[in-house]
Amino acid sequence: MKLDVALIHPPSVYDFRKSPSYASMISEVIPSMYVFDMMPYGFLTLATYLEKNGLNVAIFNLAAKMLKDRSFDVEKYIKRIEADLFGIDLHWAVHAQGAIEIARIIKEIHPESKVVLGGLSSTYFRYEVIRYPFIDAILTGDSAELPLLRYIEEGPERTPNIIWKDGGKIRENPLSWIPESLDxxxxxxxxxxxxxxxxxxxxxxxxxxSFDEAPIAGVITMKGCPFNCITCGGSRFAYERAYMRRKLAIKSPEAIADEVEGIARISKMPIFFVGDLRIGGMGRVERVSKLLKELDLENELIFEFFTPPSKEVLGYIRRTSHSVYLQISPESPFEDIRRAFGRPYTNQSLEKMVSNSESLGFERLDLYFMVGLPFQRREQAISVADYFRKLREISKRLDSFVSPLAPFVDPGSRAYMDPGAFGYIITLRDFEDYRRALLSEHWMNSLNYETRWMNRREIAEASLDAYERLLTERYLQGIVDEEAYELAMERIELDKLVLDRVERGIPIDDLKDRIDELARRSDARVKKGLSLYPTSGLAERIRNPILRALITLVR
Ligand code: SF4
Known part of the structure; x- marks a missing residue:
């Protein structure tokens, strides 16, 4: 196929199939599996925008394909793609190793095509990344639609937000195109x-x-964030300093509803709204609520909140669909830890949200907790299960997840830029350090931080224990079925075994098959059993019978 642009999503590590590495736990609370196979949503805005401007674009999720087909030959497949430009995402630092290796392979196979990277991490590390000889340019900042089009049509000189190679020189145009509306x-x-x-x-x-087994769609409602969670690369601090965004970009209620209608026209899959809708004011919440209600959706909707919302806000949200899920991340049951992390709200306000979500008839409210926070020691980390048990007395519609802050404190975040002020010690600084760390045999050794209260080993052990205790509580309360519980426990046991071996310098080669088998068998199954969001197969969710047939054909 001949394309103008091929957008490529790499696995976090290439080739993860050849090197034993145990990292399942760090991706447990997101739809991605352990190689972070979920492509950034920015790929879809890019593809939509470029197509509207007459370009032929396709997306290739190599990470997902490699997970689904262990014998998939990446190089052979790349040979078949003919494109003037290959765009590779390096948005999350967790792709530092895989993105660079895939860029190298593409340039070797297609020396005449441009190889361009983009995303927040490639922006942060741009002066190091542009030095790889097989990378032609990096589009910087949080938005690449217009710069990529300009680069293709007019070349780098007239393109904003770019660093590129010009003969032997490296040149840069400033980050000056920062859209204030997402519409x-x-x-x-x-x-x-x-x-x-x-x-x-x-x-x-x-x-x-796992999109085929558990599809979900997303609607991005904003870019930037008014909050300053200390380890977040998407915080106000990071956006202002590293990505030059001084104003939030907000999607209007009409544009949000249009996008939802587009999804609902073709499918009944659940829709996740990225960003707290209250940002932009109460009028925005009311308007979104009204427009979504008018659509009379069959899709389940999932909304996230950065702080507990009032009953009035929840009332508006509840009206948006027949089945509505809520998410919030208190991070810790302890208010001082939560506040130190950058989420200044009380347990009382959280518990009010729990009881309001029960009385308003939300399908479920999910609470997300984390290990690796300021002031947090093991005892606090593992007490999530106790707090969850207490909250379940208020509402049986409550569920909860816990994971380590892993693998990285985000480059550009407050804790990364001034670690001492927040009790953090950052152990990786150079881009090459990140690439090496991602090849570690256990996720503990990829962490780029320790805290004044727990070292890396303690963070890993506390994470595993917190997870095990919460999982057991959820099993006892009938939230997780027996098969998923046993698989998840088997994974924890293997995780602890690998951790112990790695710490004592004992090779783990004999565990490779078990790691591989368990990671593959259980990741999708555990995710389904732990039910991060409502799941059922893609074919059931697609409306049009012809499309359903097409999907069966290309499986
Ligand atoms: S983690 Fe905090 S700072 Fe980052 S996007 Fe969420 S609310 Fe904003």
Whole structure:
């Protein structure tokens, strides 16, 4: 196929299939599996925008395909893609190793094509990343739609937000294009169907590997954030200093509803709204609520909140669909730890949200907790299960998840830039350090931090114990079924064994098959059993019978 642009999502590590590495736990609370196979949603806005401007674009999720097909030959497949430009995402630092290796392979196979990286991490590390000889340019900042089009049509000189190679020199145009509205950059979700037709392969076209078994769509409602959680690379601090965004970009209620309607036209899959809708004011919440209600959706909707919302706000949100889920991340049951992390609200306000969500008839409220926080020691970390048990007395519609802050304190965040002020010690600084760390045999050794209260080993052990205790509580309360519970426990046991071996310098080669088997068998199953969000197969969720048939054909 001949394309103008091929957008490539790499696995976090290439080739993860050859090197034993145990990292399942760090991706447990997101749809991605352990190689972070979920492509950034920015790929869909980019593809939509470039297509609207007459370019032929396709997305290739190599990470998802490699997970689904262990014998998939990446190099052979890349040879078949003909494109003038290959765009690779390096948004999350966890792709530092995989993105660079895939860029190297693409340039070797297609020396005439441009190889361009983009995303927050490639922006943060741009002066190091541009030095790799096989990378032509990096588009900097949080938005690449117009710069990529300009680069293709007019070359780098006239492109904003770019660093590129010009003969032997490295040149840079400042980060000056920072859109303040997202309305122009909506997603045409039908692009995904066109993409399947182009690639004739469902796995490589999927937003993430388990999309076929548990599809979910997302609507980005904002870019930037007014909050300052200390380890977050998407915080106000990081956006202002590292990515030059001084104002939030907000999607209007009308644009949000348009995008939802586009998803609902083709599918009944659940829709996750990224960003707290209250940002932008109460009028925005009311308007979104009204427009979504008018759509009379069959889709389940999932909303996230950065602080507990009032009963009035919850009332508006409840009206948006027949089935509505809520998420909030208190991070810790302890208010002082939560406040130190940058989330200044009380347990009382959280518990009010729990009881309001019960009385208003929300399907579920999920609470997310984390290990690796300021002032947090082991006792506090593992007490999540106790707090969860207490809150379940208020509402049986409550669920909860706990995970380590892993693998990285985000480059550009407050704790990264001034670790001493927050009790953190940052152990990785150079881009190459990150690439090496991602090849570690256990996720503990990829962490880029310790805290004044726990070292890396203690963070890893406390995370595993907190997880085990919470999992057991959820099993006892009938939230997790027996099969998922046993698989998850088996994973924890293996995780502890690998950790112990790695710490004592004992090779883990004999565990490779078990790691591989368990990671593959259990990741999807555990995720389904732990039910991060409502799941049922893609074919059931697609409305049009012809499309359903197409999906069966390209599986
Ligand atoms: S973690 Fe905190 S700072 Fe980061 S996006 Fe969420 S609310 Fe904003």
């Amino acid at each position: 122009e950059f909506g997603i045409d979700h039908e692009f995904l169907l066109r993409n399947v037709k182009k690639t004739r392969d469902l796995a490589i076209s999927s937003p993430f590997a």
